[in-house]
Amino acid sequence: MTVSPNMRSVAATDRSIEAACEYLAAGELVGVPTETVYGLAANALDESAVRKIFAAKGRPDNNPLIVHLPDVAAMRQVVRWPLDPVVMDQFEAIADLWPGPLTIVLPRSERLPDAVTAGQATVAVRIPSHPVMQQLLRRSGLPLAAPSANRSKYVSPTTAQHVVDGLGDRVSMVLDGGACTIGLESTIVALGEQPRLLRPGAITAETLATRWNIPVESLLPVDQRPVVLEAPGMMLQHYSPRTPLLFADPSASVPAGRVGRIAFEPLSPEESKTFAVVRVLSDTGDLNRVGQHLFAAMRELDAMGLDAIVTDTCAAEGVGRAIMDRLKRAACRE
Structure with a gap:
């Protein structure tokens, strides 16, 4: 299936999902629906493909990407396994929130290109619930790096048309899975000696604090201007319209x-x-x-x-x- 310049957004069907798999296997970029916002996907194990994400978005290379997976078993492709016992206990307390709008920062596998993690020792991983994204992950067999499918710092896209409008021919095709049902990027937490909320989302800090039996305040960041971007969404200016x-x-x-x-x-x-x-x-x-x-x-x-x-x-x-x-x-x- 060839996507013409006049048909960059295509309805998500068996045929178009298969075409998207072929693009991803060839190291190309595909716009994909998730329950949070639309993502710009590439094979997370292909450094050249990952670098195309940064070029298409105009994204600084010190801003790490989220890797999307179909299930917990697939984490071993990108996460250093087994997890530390403390981290494993924290993980098991929230694992049932997947599939869903939750990203977890964990120790990375050496298989991952540095471009995915911005050279850091951790990787952000998520199991999305959107049925189209789930089909794409399972049929491609690839872990997919996928930040929001927009130019860097601009408002995130929640429809396929938003992706087409913003990225145009920077992307090989856009799968249209309808408007996003949540509309805000995923919650991001880092696990370790003390779990930390790096980005708030639809899975709330209150929910997470209850799971870990800790005060909400202990999850919240102290420094609003981090020196190192541990995860997406931490830049001071982000999601910005051109209009004040x-x-x-x-x-x-x-x-x-x-x-x-x-x-x-x-x-x-x-x-x-x-x-x-x-x-x-x-x-x-x-x-x-x-x-x-x-x-x-x-x-x-x-x-x-x-x-x-x-x-x-x-x-x-x-x-x-x-x-x-x-x-x-x-x-x-x-």
Whole structure:
């Protein structure tokens, strides 16, 4: 199956998944659906293919990649096994959260190219739940390195069209598996003497702390500007639209010009009419729905040539911790 320049996004079928497997085996890049965001996949054991990810995204080479696997048994391809007893105990307490939006940082296998891990002694691994990604992993037989399928620091893609719009001919094909059901990147934890939350996501810090019987606070990072990027999503500026992103402040006036508004629940008619465009992410303020639709709304408003985008905020707890992490990094202008 050949994907023409005018058909970079194709519905995920047996035939197109087989074509994607062929591209991956040949060292090419494929846009892939996951439950979190769309990924830009390459064979994690092929250093040349992995380097194509960095070139396509304009991604700095000190930012490690997540390796996606079909099941726990496949971890032995990329993780140094057996795990240390302390790490194994921590791992077993959360292993049933896979398949799902959880990435775990573990000691790496020497089989992995340094490009995957940014030369570090650890590797970030995830078992995704999206059925298309699961089929691709099983049929290709490859561990797949797959960061978000967008140019570096831009808003993550949650549809196949977002990937096509952002990467164009930098990718050989894009499998369309529908809109992402979670819409925020995976939670990332590092295991060791003390488990640490490196990136919040849909699997919350509260859930993880309960599994390990430790205080939530002990999981949270102290340094917001790490010297070494242990995992994706740790750069201060990330997920950023080109349009300035501001946080809603009831005591402040609306910025001048054409301003868009991202609302977590419906606004009053009076407030709505002060904005050029309003996107309401949930009828009830449900933060899971907010997370699912946040990046799509940011991309849509960013394409409108607005002077600014004003967004709601929420408490940094539960899934709100992930939402606020993304918004703070998106609003940052280093």
